Amino acid sequence: MTARIHPLLGAFAILVFLFLLAPLVIIVGASLSDTTYLTFPPQGLTLRWFANIFEISAFRNTAITSFQVAILGTGLSLLIGIPAAYALNRYRVGLPKWLGTLFILPILVPEIVFGFSLLKSITIGMGLPVYPSLIIGHALLVLPYSVRVVGASLASFDFSVEEAAISLGCPPLKTFFTVVLPNIRAGVIAAFILAFITSINDVSISVFLTGPGISTLPIQILAHMEQFFDPTIASVSVLLMLVTVGVMAIVEATLGLTFLTK
Amino acid sequence: MTVSLTIENLSAHYGQTQVLKDLSISVKAGELVSLLGSSGCGKTTTLRIVAGFLAPTAGHVRLGDRDLTTLPAHARDIGLVFQNYALFPHLTVQENVAFGLKQRGISSADRARRATAMLERVGLAQLADRLPGALSGGQKQRVALARALVIEPPLLMFDEPLSNLDAKLRVDMRVEIRQLQKANGTTSLYVTHDQEEAFSISDRVAIMNAGRIMQLDTPEVLYQKPANAFVARFVGFENLIPMKTIARDGAIVTAEAAGGAKLHLSQDLFGPIKDDFVLATRPDGLVVRGQGEGIPATLGTRTYLGRAYQYKCETAAGEITANGALSEMFEPGAKAVLVPLPEQCCILDPENRDTTSRPD
Numbered sequence A: 001m002t003a004r005i006h007p008l009l010g011a012f013a014i015l016v017f018l019f020l021l022a023p024l025v026i027i028v029g030a031s032l033s034d035t036t037y038l039t040f041p042p043q044g045l046t047l048r049w050f051a052n053i054f055e056i057s058a059f060r061n062t063a064i065t066s067f068q069v070a071i072l073g074t075g076l077s078l079l080i081g082i083p084a085a086y087a088l089n090r091y092r093v094g095l096p097k098w099l100g101t102l103f104i105l106p107i108l109v110p111e112i113v114f115g116f117s118l119l120k121s122i123t124i125g126m127g128l129p130v131y132p133s134l135i136i137g138h139a140l141l142v143l144p145y146s147v148r149v150v151g152a153s154l155a156s157f158d159f160s161v162e163e164a165a166i167s168l169g170c171p172p173l174k175t176f177f178t179v180v181l182p183n184i185r186a187g188v189i190a191a192f193i194l195a196f197i198t199s200i201n202d203v204s205i206s207v208f209l210t211g212p213g214i215s216t217l218p219i220q221i222l223a224h225m226e227q228f229f230d231p232t233i234a235s236v237s238v239l240l241m242l243v244t245v246g247v248m249a250i251v252e253a254t255l256g257l258t259f260l261t262k
Numbered sequence B: 001m002t003v004s005l006t007i008e009n010l011s012a013h014y015g016q017t018q019v020l021k022d023l024s025i026s027v028k029a030g031e032l033v034s035l036l037g038s039s040g041c042g043k044t045t046t047l048r049i050v051a052g053f054l055a056p057t058a059g060h061v062r063l064g065d066r067d068l069t070t071l072p073a074h075a076r077d078i079g080l081v082f083q084n085y086a087l088f089p090h091l092t093v094q095e096n097v098a099f100g101l102k103q104r105g106i107s108s109a110d111r112a113r114r115a116t117a118m119l120e121r122v123g124l125a126q127l128a129d130r131l132p133g134a135l136s137g138g139q140k141q142r143v144a145l146a147r148a149l150v151i152e153p154p155l156l157m158f159d160e161p162l163s164n165l166d167a168k169l170r171v172d173m174r175v176e177i178r179q180l181q182k183a184n185g186t187t188s189l190y191v192t193h194d195q196e197e198a199f200s201i202s203d204r205v206a207i208m209n210a211g212r213i214m215q216l217d218t219p220e221v222l223y224q225k226p227a228n229a230f231v232a233r234f235v236g237f238e239n240l241i242p243m244k245t246i247a248r249d250g251a252i253v254t255a256e257a258a259g260g261a262k263l264h265l266s267q268d269l270f271g272p273i274k275d276d277f278v279l280a281t282r283p284d285g286l287v288v289r290g291q292g293e294g295i296p297a298t299l300g301t302r303t304y305l306g307r308a309y310q311y312k313c314e315t316a317a318g319e320i321t322a323n324g325a326l327s328e329m330f331e332p333g334a335k336a337v338l339v340p341l342p343e344q345c346c347i348l349d350p351e352n353r354d355t356t357s358r359p360d
Helices: A007-031 A048-055 A057-090 A098-102 A111-125 A130-155 A159-167 A172-183 A185-201 A204-209 A217-227 A232-254 B043-051 B093-103 B108-121 B137-149 B167-184 B195-201 B219-224 B229-234
Strands: B005-014 B017-027 B032-036 B058-063 B078-081 B155-159 B187-192 B204-209 B212-217 B239-249 B252-257 B262-266 B276-281 B286-289 B295-304 B309-315 B318-324 B335-340 B345-348
Touching (some): A048 A232, A057 A130, A111 A130, A130 A185, A130 A204, A172 A185, A204 A217, A217 A232, B005 B043, B017 B032, B017 B058, B043 B078, B078 B137, B137 B167, B187 B195, B229 B276, B229 B345, B239 B318, B318 B335
Parallel strands (some): B032 B187, B032 B204
Antiparallel strands (some): B295 B309, B309 B318
């Protein structure tokens, strides 16, 4: 038996999908256009704008910076976020309720305000160079994902399992690595992916923290668009989309996508 | 290796609330002692202090000649069985059982041999490669038992191990636990709120209330000779009738209940004879009769129990539940007397305020 779908509902669903996907189709089309300005539908077909990305060293360099910052920033956020999530769950009874909220502040505060305050505090205030500032800024930006997603995993973890390991002679720290961590592995990977994608795509924090000679890919895309407005922008965007699709494909193949939406 | 467990003058606080009050228990080598009481009586707190997961505010825990009080939990060498099994979800049954051996640096060949042997003892050798998620509740608890026993701990502790199992399995498992515990001669501390479970599995039972031990004795003594009103109520002495001694004549003590009913009781029932005492009986220790020496009562609701009728009775000493023979049925509202059966009565001290809270 198949459920009957009202024709209007069907039409509406198709419209929603179009609305979601059309911009992506337009970008792909624009990236292939054989013109020197952005246009859709494409006039003529060429891959030269993709080749152009690799000829512009600024794209290469900022892409490398972006990946480095995303990996190191996300790593740093997990180093802080996993113990924080552990403490928030393990000692829930004894801790004040607002403490958990503290860790999602970077999501709640408008990013532009957050970026500016980071500029004031770490770049100007502490005088840190651009690169470490970027890493610290991104780590703070994605910390909520680490704490919340790992926390969701820990919420369903039975801490008496940890006590069982300790009673069997396993010291507490070793217990964390041999018993707790393997059981929240999916949460840690999910947190890493969400945080990584957030970091790679970030503009508002980076725009304050990048400086002379060091920039991230989204900032470079903006800068390039202001100067040239050629289809290179579209082709970079297509490449970024492919990276995201690739990450998702790996996740789907190894863990299943459903665990990201849980 | 069998050693005794000694808990001395243990006190514990949660914030300002004192949950254990100067608690002392001694578990002899090879003995199984249960801590029995309703939730909040301090039984689990006691177990967690012995395990090292909580620190006492005063007192000592000794295992043999080792003082455990300040030892970290992982260095105490105690086998623990949890209510919710607490198996490692990411390890197979075999790896779960071998976990404690691995921590002790035992070679992988020895680990495998000992874990397999222990799994055979609990009848689960064929499930060695399964993950815990694929086991039933009873199987999980057997794995947990094997995991705790395989390290050959000098002390085994059970925290409500059967509460999550169904009734039939609970009975089977407690027999199994008892057999394994006896065969190994492991000193054991067993926490439960289930009286039948505690009485059937233990050498001795400590009945706890509000952070104190009310009585620690064999199940037989607890069931027949409760030492105080709290324990009496706990083991089913529903009727606690305050009495006054008014005369002694040789071996016969004459006592009076509220309302003036007089009873002649044998001195053998008493320890030292006091002016005020409480006569405690179960419903079947008071017989409803048409006449005789007893407590006058007006009968209320009658319930058919199969072996007897049970009546709710109004007396001058309060509401009392008593049983009557099937051959002599009374209607609600009838006048009768309640005759105590001496062999089923207990003489207790009057309740003091500290012990009057009822078990739930």
